Amino acid sequence: MDVSANSSIYSPSSLCRQVFARSAAHISGDFDAAPAAVTAPWCLTLLTEELQLAQLQQLQAFIAERGWAVTAIDILAARPQCTAVRLQLEAALEFDRARGELLALAEEMGLELVLQAGTTQQVPKLACFDMDSTLIQAEVIDELAKIAGVGDQVAEITLAAMRGELDFQQSFRKRMSLLQGFTEESLAEIAPQLPLMGGAQRLLQALRALGCKTAILSGGFTYFAHYLRDNHLAVDVVHANQLEFEAGALTGGVIDPIVDGARKALLLQELAAEMELSLDQVIAVGDGANDLPMLSLGALGIAFHAKPKVRAEAPQAIDGFGLDAALYLFGLNDRQIAALLEESPSQ
Structure with a gap:
């Protein structure tokens, strides 16, 4: 040149x-x-x-x-x-x-x-987020397992999945079986204690002010995703795994379909189609290997505080900042972001 x-x-x-x-x-x-x-x-x-x-x-x-x-x-x-x-x-x-x-x-x-x-x-029209270790600073199933006294067993299943011995669906079913008897009352006590990821509220509030729809696509649970949507985060759509209760306690079973990596990608595409959006108007954000399928689909696929493998394979990555740093990738500066947050009522 x-x-x-x-x-x-x-x-x-x-x-x-x-x-x-x-x-x-x-x-x-x-x-x-x-x-x-x-x-x-x-x-x-x-x-x-x-x-x-x-x-x-x-x-x-x-x-x-x-x-x-x-x-x-x-x-x-x-x-x-x-x-x-x-x-x-x-x-x-x-x-x-x-x-x-x-x-x-x-x-x-x-x-x-x-x-x-x-x-x-550019500002996306749809932003899809993983929940655990992305919108919140916790892996909910691990936290439940610790309280239920089966933390070590669940951790071993997670390691087996990471070694490739179990896929996400197999590991999810095994982990859920260990949570049989966990009460809905205990879930209600845990939900308010889940720590939000830094910058999550600012990012979602700004996206709402910009007219962007937001979705949680999570391998976690609708119980907690709905709590976040109703109390803390400006989220429009929730797709996650449903907990199965009987007499006020978890049965240890699962309700299909399980939201794994392939389903996250499918849900993203379905939401875009429902909203009459092309994939270049959609972004995705997540931290785990099961997020990679959806991270590869949109205009941006942001690995956030991700595992090394995910960071290496995702199109984009943010590690040392809060979720709201994603706003810089839409071409916005601090003055514009501050104006958006002033105009938009907080969640």
């Missing part, structure tokens, strides 16, 4: 200077209300608590070595414990390879780098 033929392309020598100058302007409030329109084929978002010059120099060397050209720079956040910088890239790159290289570079640099197609830098 002839860099000199396009004055909007930032040379490696000017990239650091421009980023830090614009960050200073952002902090002082002297910046545009909206980021620049996306015109490049790729966007690379840098997320870090505090951006260091050496990190940016290393990134610009990486970009220059590959012949990628930065055509626009936007500071989406510049505040204590959060800097978000979006670079628009003119680049003939192969996504999976570039994503892998950027994940390795990000780990080396101690920050996060999220690559996405420029066309995906």
Whole structure:
């Protein structure tokens, strides 16, 4: 690419200077209300608590070595414990390879780098979320097992599934059988104690203000998903596993169909069809291997605080920030996000 033929392309020598100058302007409030329109084929978002010059120099060397050209720079956040910088890239790159290289570079640099197609830098019309360890900071079935005194047995079944000895449905049925007799009264006591994931309320509130529908697609339980929807989170649709009760206690059985990875992907597609949306208007967020099928379907598939395998295979990943950091991947800056949260009533 002839860099000199396009004055909007930032040379490696000017990239650091421009980023830090614009960050200073952002902090002082002297910046545009909206980021620049996306015109490049790729966007690379840098997320870090505090951006260091050496990190940016290393990134610009990486970009220059590959012949990628930065055509626009936007500071989406510049505040204590959060800097978000979006670079628009003119680049003939192969996504999976570039994503892998950027994940390795990000780990080396101690920050996060999220690559996405420029066309995906938009607010989705439907956002689908896993629940356990995504919207909440817990795996509910493990918490129930601990209280029921079968925590070690359930953990061993989970490990067997991770080793490939059991699939999700087999492991789910085995774990549920160990919870026979757990009372509905105890479930009602547990639900209010489930800790929300950081940024979950802000993200879902902002999405509702933007007109985006939201869904929980979970291998967990409708009992807890409905509690979250009714008390804490701006969620429109819930699909999860139903608990089977008899005389106020769990039977240890399951009610089909079980929501596993394949069903999550199917539900996402069905919801999009019902809403007359194309998949490029849908995003998915999750942390586990059973989320990978749905993460591969939409415009964005965000692995959140995910297991290494999931982080390596998902299209995008966020690790060191709250769920609301996903808003930067829609092309929004802190000023726009604050305005949305002011306009939208809290859940």
